[in-house]
Amino acid sequence: MYRKICRRLLYFIPVLIGISFISFCLIYLAPGDPAEVRLTAAGVNPSASALADMRVKMGLDRPFFMQYFNWLSSVLRGDMGRSYANDMKVMDIILGALPSTLVMAASAMIITICISIPLGIYTALHRGKNVDAVIGCISFTGIALPNFIVGIALLYIFSYRLKLIPILNSGGIKGMILPACTLAITMSSKYIRQIRAAAVDELSKPYISGLRSRGISEFDILFKNVLKNIMVMLITITGISIGSLLGGTVVVESIFNRPGIGTKMLSAIGARDYPLIQGLVLWITLVFMLVNLITDISYTWFNPKIRNI
Amino acid sequence: MAAVLLLSSCTGSSSQNAASQTKNNAEDKTKTIKVGSTSAVVSGLDPAVDWNGWYTVRYGIAETLFRLDDSLNPVPWLASSYKNIDENTWEIKIKDNVVFSNGEKMTAQKVIDSLKRAGDMNSRAASLKDCEYTAGSDGKTITIKTKEPYVALINDLCDPYSAVIDTAAGKDFEKSPIGTGPFVISEFNENTKAVMKKNDKYWDGEVKADSIEYINVADFDTLALSINSGELDVAQDLSPESAQTLKNNTDINLNMTTQSRTYQLYFNLETMKDKAVREAVMYALDKETIDNVQLNGCVLPANGAFLENSSYGGKNLKLRKYDLSKAKELLKDAGYTDTDNDGIVEKDGKPLKIKFCIYKRLAMENMAVEMQSDLKKAGIDADVTVYEKSTFYKSGDFDIGLYSIVTMPTGDAYPFLRDCMQTDGVANFGKYYNKEVQEDLEKLSKEFNKEERSAIVDRIQQAASDDAAFDYMGFNKMYTAVSKDVEGYLTTSNDYYQVTKDTYKK
Numbered sequence: 086m087y088r089k090i091c092r093r094l095l096y097f098i099p100v101l102i103g104i105s106f107i108s109f110c111l112i113y114l115a116p117g118d119p120a121e122v123r124l125t126a127a128g129v130n131p132s133a134s135a136l137a138d139m140r141v142k143m144g145l146d147r148p149f150f151m152q153y154f155n156w157l158s159s160v161l162r163g164d165m166g167r168s169y170a171n172d173m174k175v176m177d178i179i180l181g182a183l184p185s186t187l188v189m190a191a192s193a194m195i196i197t198i199c200i201s202i203p204l205g206i207y208t209a210l211h212r213g214k215n216v217d218a219v220i221g222c223i224s225f226t227g228i229a230l231p232n233f234i235v236g237i238a239l240l241y242i243f244s245y246r247l248k249l250i251p252i253l254n255s256g257g258i259k260g261m262i263l264p265a266c267t268l269a270i271t272m273s274s275k276y277i278r279q280i281r282a283a284a285v286d287e288l289s290k291p292y293i294s295g296l297r298s299r300g301i302s303e304f305d306i307l308f309k310n311v312l313k314n315i316m317v318m319l320i321t322i323t324g325i326s327i328g329s330l331l332g333g334t335v336v337v338e339s340i341f342n343r344p345g346i347g348t349k350m351l352s353a354i355g356a357r358d359y360p361l362i363q364g365l366v367l368w369i370t371l372v373f374m375l376v377n378l379i380t381d382i383s384y385t386w387f388n389p390k391i392r393n394i
Numbered sequence: 395m396a397a398v399l400l401l402s403s404c405t406g407s408s409s410q411n412a413a414s415q416t417k418n419n420a421e422d423k424t425k426t427i428k429v430g431s432t433s434a435v436v437s438g439l440d441p442a443v444d445w446n447g448w449y450t451v452r453y454g455i456a457e458t459l460f461r462l463d464d465s466l467n468p469v470p471w472l473a474s475s476y477k478n479i480d481e482n483t484w485e486i487k488i489k490d491n492v493v494f495s496n497g498e499k500m501t502a503q504k505v506i507d508s509l510k511r512a513g514d515m516n517s518r519a520a521s522l523k524d525c526e527y528t529a530g531s532d533g534k535t536i537t538i539k540t541k542e543p544y545v546a547l548i549n550d551l552c553d554p555y556s557a558v559i560d561t562a563a564g565k566d567f568e569k570s571p572i573g574t575g576p577f578v579i580s581e582f583n584e585n586t587k588a589v590m591k592k593n594d595k596y597w598d599g600e601v602k603a604d605s606i607e608y609i610n611v612a613d614f615d616t617l618a619l620s621i622n623s624g625e626l627d628v629a630q631d632l633s634p635e636s637a638q639t640l641k642n643n644t645d646i647n648l649n650m651t652t653q654s655r656t657y658q659l660y661f662n663l664e665t666m667k668d669k670a671v672r673e674a675v676m677y678a679l680d681k682e683t684i685d686n687v688q689l690n691g692c693v694l695p696a697n698g699a700f701l702e703n704s705s706y707g708g709k710n711l712k713l714r715k716y717d718l719s720k721a722k723e724l725l726k727d728a729g730y731t732d733t734d735n736d737g738i739v740e741k742d743g744k745p746l747k748i749k750f751c752i753y754k755r756l757a758m759e760n761m762a763v764e765m766q767s768d769l770k771k772a773g774i775d776a777d778v779t780v781y782e783k784s785t786f787y788k789s790g791d792f793d794i795g796l797y798s799i800v801t802m803p804t805g806d807a808y809p810f811l812r813d814c815m816q817t818d819g820v821a822n823f824g825k826y827y828n829k830e831v832q833e834d835l836e837k838l839s840k841e842f843n844k845e846e847r848s849a850i851v852d853r854i855q856q857a858a859s860d861d862a863a864f865d866y867m868g869f870n871k872m873y874t875a876v877s878k879d880v881e882g883y884l885t886t887s888n889d890y891y892q893v894t895k896d897t898y899k900k
């Protein structure tokens with residue numbers, strides 16, 4: 086197993102280099118001069134000499150491959166460079182944005198799991214009944230509602246009307262409740278439907294009738310058999326969600342004034358901030374690959390039939 | 395989202411009492427004024443770096459030798475007077491009683507050190523780098539010798555990059571520059587929050603507010619909700635849509651400030667060679683209705699490139715006014731008629747179709763839709779293309795295009811006219827050339843007399859308009875919501891000055 090994990094970790098290197106090269110090409114090909122974006126930030130035309138000086142200062146006068154390899158060699162030495170937009174260290178910018186993103190992703194994921202597993206299994210057990218229809222209706226509404234509507238509505242109700250939570254991020258746990266709930270509402274709605282479908286499928290299998298006929302308690306059937314068997318599916322969708330959440334959720338970050346990875350990526354693209362975009366692309370790629378690896382490893386624990394990761 | 399915000403505006407009055415209650419209960423004893431904006435805080439405060447000086451001056455941390463008045467004319471601030479000794483020599487006297495927030499006296503040498511540093515560090519301040527500075531023995535006279543005649547030196551000394559800081563004090567200019575302003579930085583989190591405390595040693599009298607806090611609020615709707623609920627005292631630079639939701643809140647003053655940022659209409663003279671068509675476009679655009687009615691007044695119709703109340707307001711300019719029949723007549727005389735009754739005129743069997751390019755900036759997209767509609771009434775089919783950035787201009791891939799630009803960042807007209815009208819100007823996207831305009835630009839670069847400068851600027855603008863090379867759709871208006879509890883918060887057309895010693899919260 087350890088050898089397999091090491092092999093998978095080694096695969097990361099070519100994938101990271103490949104993706105960083107593709108993203109560098111795409112940004113380079115996109116219209117927009119980072120030097121000009123920086124000098125026109127306040128809407129005043131820069132002089133030709135100021136523009137030329139800035140291009141030299143930012144290293145944009147060098148050929149494409151030299152720019153890429155300079156960046157790559159710096160990264161291999163542990164230096165991700167400095168932002169074109171504000172000259173801050175890319176690593177510092179990412180590390181500064183990370184805590185907010187990590188806490189928000191973890192909170193949203195915990196709330197989602199806590200809501201969706203019980204409700205998904207409950208609706209599967211009561212399929213076709215009124216409670217299934219009501220929860221189904223709420224889930225579909227949650228799936229259809231975009232995050233920004235849910236976010237603004239929560240802000241309006243809990244912050245503006247009820248004054249329970251400040252609108253502007255206070256930095257504490259209180260400030261995390263609404264953004265995490267916003268993300269969790271949309272994710273839970275999807276999860277409930279998927280868990281319900283998987284549980285219904287599992288509950289209709291002959292072995293469940295066998296267990297019931299042998300007098301096994303309903304609790305044991307649900308939690309020791311059904312839940313364990315749908316775990317592989319649950320882990321798969323959770324892995325994908327965690328990857329997306331750690332890659333940033335721009336809209337929610339923006340509404341709740343919690344600048345995280347998503348906000349940084351958006352502003353970096355707008356400013357054609359190559360070093361920051363590259364740094365964030367590396368981070369997001371790494372997160373997805375690590376989450377996938379952990380997901381694959383966990384499969385073998387829940388389903389021993391799966392041997393190869 | 396709009397419905398939710400509308401709801402908040404409709405129910406504003408009932409919630410205002412609750413908001414005031416909460417506000418009073420939780421009121422900060424130090425009377426902190428909280429200012430929010432989508433770009434309230436940047437990555438640093440060193441005035442010599444990039445555009446950071448705008449924030450250092452806005453926060454009241456540092457001041458410049460001269461400042462722009464309401465008509466965008468430079469007036470002494472840290473300076474007491476100036477004299478233009480000859481074309482290349484300026485003598486500036488600084489005020490005698492100015493001290494930095496660390497208690498150090500502001501001397502001529504300290505000002506020179508600060509200006510030299512700005513010249514070395516900021517590419518926009520390159521002209522300051524080439525100057526020779528001498529400090530007088532009285533400690534308050536600065537003599538600046540320039541290599542070339544530098545007409546706009548005093549204007550450029552209003553630019554926040556030239557804000558005076560004590561370069562000998564400390565090294566962390568990005569987080570704690572020492573200036574002469576009414577406030578001193580006490581907490582700075584990049585791109586998030588900046589907190590300033592009053593400067594007890596302020597040279598110009600007692601500072602009324604205890605502290606000021608600037609907060610970045612990324613979303614316009616969150617910004618509007620925050621001031622509506624009383625969490626913010628000032629919401630700066632609101633979007634027109636979010637500003638509408640605050641109209642029913644009687645605890646807030648909603649200010650609209652006309653900026654020197656204009657929506658400039660470029661004609662590509664290489665692809666639109668027919669002057670009659672360009673003139674028809676100018677006559678067909680009903681700026682008054684577009685700006686005042688369709689854009690809800692968030693743009694002020696323009697007569698020229700410069701604000702009317704400035705020295706270059708162009709009161710004597712004779713520009714084209716909206717006249718749809720004149721536009722149609724011009725097209726007809728030029729051989730364009732609607733032969734297939736589809737509403738679009740044709741010439742030699744080809745419909746009159748123009749490529750109208752814009753990019754995502756302020757009200758540009760909404761404005762373009764209305765302009766497209768006006769042009770269609772004249773029989774012109776304008777195909778609107780929306781870009782992310784203004785980079786399409788350089789490739790010349792447009793027939794007409796809108797450009798958002800500040801025309802008088804330091805109150806002088808020359809840099810803007812040079813950039814967009816000089817043959818090799820960095821913003822001459824339409825490839826405009828007029829020999830007399832080139833000569834006038836040359837004269838303008840060397841003319842020191844104000845009246846004569848104003849006359850030259852008028853001549854240039856008139857010629858460019860007669861050539862149907864440029865038009866100006868209007869000036870952008872900035873929305874600022876200020877709580878009625880706050881007094882003395884400034885909203886100016888250049889947007890450099892916001893808090894002063896007289897800003898306070900009741």
